[in-house]
Amino acid sequence: MKRIINMRQMSVNQKGVIKKVSAKGEMGRRIREMGLVPETPIQIQGRAPLKDPVAVKVRDFVLTLRNNEANYIMVEVDIEEDQNEKA
Amino acid sequence: MKKLKIALAGNPNSGKSTVFNALTGARQHVANYPGVTVEKKYGEVEYKECNILVVDLPGIYSLTAYSIEEIVARDFILNEKPDFVIDIVDASNLERNLYLTVQLLEMGAPVIIALNMMDLASSRGMIIDHEKLSELMGIPVVPMIARANKGIDKLLDTIVEFGCEGKKEWKPLVISYGMDIDDAIREIEELIKDSNIVKRYPTRWLAIKYIEQDTQILELLKKDSQLFEKMQDIYERLQNHVLNTLDEDPEAIIADHRYGYIAGITRKVVKRKVEERLNLSDKIDKVLTNRILGPALMLFIIYFAYKFTFRVSETPTQWLENIFSYMKQVACLFLPDGILRSLVVSGIIDGVGSVVGFVPLIMVMFFFIAILEDSGYMARIAYMMDRVLRWFGLHGNSILALIVSGGISGGCAVPGVFATRTLRGEKERIATILITPFMNCGAKLPVYAMLIGAFFYKDKARILLLLTMMSWGFSLIAAKLLRVTVLKGPSSPFVMELPPYRLPTVKGLAIHTWERTWQYLKKAGTIILGFSVLMWALMTFPGLSKKDLQSFETKRSSIFNELLKADSSKRWIKSAKDIEELNTLYARYSQLMEKGDKIAIEEMKKSRFFPLIEGAYYLENGLDKSKFKSLPDELKKVVQAYVEFRKKMQLLKKEKELVKINKTFAGYFAKKMEYITEPLGFDYRVNIALIGGFAAKEVILSTLATAYSIGSEKKGLSLSERLRNDPSWDKGKAFALMVFIMLYVPCMATVASIVKETSWRWAIFSICFNLLFAYTISFAILNLSRLL
Numbered sequence: 001m002k003r004i005i006n007m008r009q010m011s012v013n014q015k016g017v018i019k020k021v022s023a024k025g026e027m028g029r030r031i032r033e034m035g036l037v038p039e040t041p042i043q044i045q046g047r048a049p050l051k052d053p054v055a056v057k058v059r060d061f062v063l064t065l066r067n068n069e070a071n072y073i074m075v076e077v078d079i080e081e082d083q084n085e086k087a
Numbered sequence: 088m089k090k091l092k093i094a095l096a097g098n099p100n101s102g103k104s105t106v107f108n109a110l111t112g113a114r115q116h117v118a119n120y121p122g123v124t125v126e127k128k129y130g131e132v133e134y135k136e137c138n139i140l141v142v143d144l145p146g147i148y149s150l151t152a153y154s155i156e157e158i159v160a161r162d163f164i165l166n167e168k169p170d171f172v173i174d175i176v177d178a179s180n181l182e183r184n185l186y187l188t189v190q191l192l193e194m195g196a197p198v199i200i201a202l203n204m205m206d207l208a209s210s211r212g213m214i215i216d217h218e219k220l221s222e223l224m225g226i227p228v229v230p231m232i233a234r235a236n237k238g239i240d241k242l243l244d245t246i247v248e249f250g251c252e253g254k255k256e257w258k259p260l261v262i263s264y265g266m267d268i269d270d271a272i273r274e275i276e277e278l279i280k281d282s283n284i285v286k287r288y289p290t291r292w293l294a295i296k297y298i299e300q301d302t303q304i305l306e307l308l309k310k311d312s313q314l315f316e317k318m319q320d321i322y323e324r325l326q327n328h329v330l331n332t333l334d335e336d337p338e339a340i341i342a343d344h345r346y347g348y349i350a351g352i353t354r355k356v357v358k359r360k361v362e363e364r365l366n367l368s369d370k371i372d373k374v375l376t377n378r379i380l381g382p383a384l385m386l387f388i389i390y391f392a393y394k395f396t397f398r399v400s401e402t403p404t405q406w407l408e409n410i411f412s413y414m415k416q417v418a419c420l421f422l423p424d425g426i427l428r429s430l431v432v433s434g435i436i437d438g439v440g441s442v443v444g445f446v447p448l449i450m451v452m453f454f455f456i457a458i459l460e461d462s463g464y465m466a467r468i469a470y471m472m473d474r475v476l477r478w479f480g481l482h483g484n485s486i487l488a489l490i491v492s493g494g495i496s497g498g499c500a501v502p503g504v505f506a507t508r509t510l511r512g513e514k515e516r517i518a519t520i521l522i523t524p525f526m527n528c529g530a531k532l533p534v535y536a537m538l539i540g541a542f543f544y545k546d547k548a549r550i551l552l553l554l555t556m557m558s559w560g561f562s563l564i565a566a567k568l569l570r571v572t573v574l575k576g577p578s579s580p581f582v583m584e585l586p587p588y589r590l591p592t593v594k595g596l597a598i599h600t601w602e603r604t605w606q607y608l609k610k611a612g613t614i615i616l617g618f619s620v621l622m623w624a625l626m627t628f629p630g631l632s633k634k635d636l637q638s639f640e641t642k643r644s645s646i647f648n649e650l651l652k653a654d655s656s657k658r659w660i661k662s663a664k665d666i667e668e669l670n671t672l673y674a675r676y677s678q679l680m681e682k683g684d685k686i687a688i689e690e691m692k693k694s695r696f697f698p699l700i701e702g703a704y705y706l707e708n709g710l711d712k713s714k715f716k717s718l719p720d721e722l723k724k725v726v727q728a729y730v731e732f733r734k735k736m737q738l739l740k741k742e743k744e745l746v747k748i749n750k751t752f753a754g755y756f757a758k759k760m761e762y763i764t765e766p767l768g769f770d771y772r773v774n775i776a777l778i779g780g781f782a783a784k785e786v787i788l789s790t791l792a793t794a795y796s797i798g799s800e801k802k803g804l805s806l807s808e809r810l811r812n813d814p815s816w817d818k819g820k821a822f823a824l825m826v827f828i829m830l831y832v833p834c835m836a837t838v839a840s841i842v843k844e845t846s847w848r849w850a851i852f853s854i855c856f857n858l859l860f861a862y863t864i865s866f867a868i869l870n871l872s873r874l875l
Contacts, residue, residue: 021339022478029153032149033149034582034584038343045372046372048376048470048471061587062369063469063583063584064581064582066580069580
């Protein structure tokens with residue numbers, strides 16, 4: 001089963017595929033030019049000690065985003081995997 | 088000889104500067120691009136009958152008009168029309184790097200790809216067919232490992248081959264952005280072709296940039312208002328259409344298609360041997376950015392870097408100090424006593440000394456910053472600290488500047504200000520620069536030590552820790568204050584790359600360190616020199632009047648006369664000339680006694696003054712009382728008189744110094760400032776020290792010592808003891824003064840750095856803001872202490 005969630009809700013090591021980037025203006029441009037565009041596979045690499053920002057593996061490199069920036073990115077994830085992570 | 092001009096473009100961390108260094112070696116020049124603070128580096132290479140000028144463009148991910156770096160790079164390529172743009176592409180990170188390549192090609196730039204870091208790509212299990220890449224993109228591709236100097240010659244060969252023989256034409260790349268956008272591009276292109284507003288730039292590129300709503304291009308096209316209106320109609324129609332059908336902005340669709348185009352190419356070019364697993368860099372990150380271990384290791388690394396910096400730079404700093412004090416002695420030998428000598432010694436040599444004296448510290452600090460940056464760890468510190476600093480309106484990248492400036496007590500704000508260069512958001516960068524002077528730099532520590540010794544000697548360590556914590560607290564509060572008022576604005580995005588960990592190269596470190604040190608010397612140096620001459624003038628002129636000099640002369644001769652009268656038999660001292668000789672011998676004797684040079688002392692015994700000198704020395708220093716008692720009565724009297732004479736002369740000298748400083752502009756201001764500083768309890772003596780502290784914080788302590796040494800009859804008291812016995816001083820006032828010194832004003836070296844990194848306007852703001860901030864806080868502390 002697939003489900004679309006916000007990147008912020010993803011847990012560490014979880015994989016997914018970007019479906020939509022709704023950020024506008026400079027932030028949107030910065031996010032897209034780093035390769036976070038729809039259909040890109042990503043994996044959450046880790047979170048900073050205070051849970052924010054988040055490190056994301058995308059296209060062979062690691063990118064950091066703040067949670068309020070990750071809010072604009074919708075990701076399709078496997079729901080079983082999602083539950084496993086929570087358990 | 089054929090001349091060629093090439094530009095190096097590429098993402099940050101793609102190894103662009105390594106390629107630049109490999110190409111140009113030591114023949115590099117640094118300048119600023121006109122009107123902006125972005126560095127322009129260029130150098131020359133001679134290769135196979137070709138003279139190649141290499142310009143290093145700033146590291147960028149894209150070619151929008153959002154950042155100065157991108158505008159600079161774009162303008163250079165469009166306006167200066169280099170013969171080639173060498174695009175440094177990180178092979179291990181091909182897709183994202185090609186995003187810039189595609190944009191360069193759309194602009195019609197003559198691009199040659201330098202496919203760097205082939206070794207890293209293959210270690211990650213990627214096999215890259217560079218010939219296929221060249222074929223698909225229609226441009227030359229040179230594989231290389233710049234760190235190991237592999238592929239540099241091949242790159243030069245390619246440049247010369249295409250440059251001299253001119254056997255290829257570069258045409259702008261055409262990517263399809265889907266029917267809707269393609270149609271709009273075509274329509275806009277027609278409009279631009281018909282108008283003659285912009286002839287220099289490729290029309291399709293202009294049309295795409297217009298649809299991306301690029302601010303710079305919009306400004307350009309607005310000049311033809313008729314044309315612009317027509318274009319706006321097309322854009323609005325397009326925007327409505329794609330928003331309705333695809334729920335996206337045209338700009339987003341363009342980015343998607345570029346990545347789509349790139350994905351099409353990489354699918355054919357890259358083969359992966361293994362499925363992606365955690366690479367080495369990811370594994371290191373599991374430890375270094377771990378929730379608990381990460382911050383702990385970070386503190387350890389920073390603490391080590393700080394300790395090491397101060398330990399290593401201590402000795403060369405001492406050497407430089409010795410050299411400058413030697414130069415002062417030489418100047419004193421050759422210049423007659425007077426204004427010129429004073430200008431050269433106190434104004435110029437001290438001024439230059441304060442610039443050059445910082446060099447070892449700055450170099451070691453820059454060396455460490457270079458290691459942290461080149462290895463990739465700096466990005467991790469920023470990543471871990473971002474959340475905390477964001478509460479105060481700062482950015483993750485602010486952390487390093489604050490630590491360098493004295494976050495662990497004992498740094499220096501000068502390299503701290505320079506360390507803010509890693510910040511990209513202008514408002515966050517200025518806010519960081521403005522709070523660096525609040526940190527407890529090394530020069531403030533001796534003053535703290537003196538005041539703590541006087542009033543808080545029981546809990547020394549606790550007070551020092553409290554002061555460190557207060558400096559962090561106040562600077563973060565000040566940052567927040569600035570960010571909600573004069574530097575109001577949203578926080579800049581933290582969309583940042585965590586580059587893979589790399590072992591820094593010696594060459595890279597050396598170049599990075601030297602570059603920054605040289606800039607400090609060149610730019611800050613000239614300003615500091617001007618400042619120190621100004622400070623010297625303030626603390627010298629107008630100086631003592633004729634009347635003052637006369638009155639000192641009268642006092643001096645009366646002290647001389649007293650001594651002459653004391654020796655009634657005239658056996659020992661007959662004239663003023665004898666007294667001068669006696670003084671010289673006494674000085675030599677006490678020097679020898681300290682050194683314990685018995686042979687030289689034996690030699691001195693020949694002098695007829697010797698018994699007198701020996702007696703006076705023993706009496707003055709309270710040594711071996713029997714030696715003094717055994718002297719004949721007559722000599723005893725003379726010895727006593729001579730010791731008395733010495734004490735009076737010293738007092739007179741101190742008094743003269745104080746009167747001298749009071750008769751200067753600085754002294755005049757200090758007196759006037761009492762109206763303002765009275766609520767803080769600071770009198771003119773403290774004020775004068777604070778004025779001196781603007782030159783360098785080290786000056787505060789020595790000036791205070793001079794100012795308080797007068798008028799106290801008790802001899803041998805230290806400044807600490809004097810202040811403790813002074814009824815106008817108490818713990819509250821001492822603490823208020825320490826906090827005032829912590830916050831009140833950046834020293835002139837820091838002001839010079841602020842000017843260099845921002846503008847005069849911000850430097851002046853910094854002085855005023857800090858004074859006001861310090862005043863408020865110290866006033867609050869003093870009054871709170873009165874209540875308690």
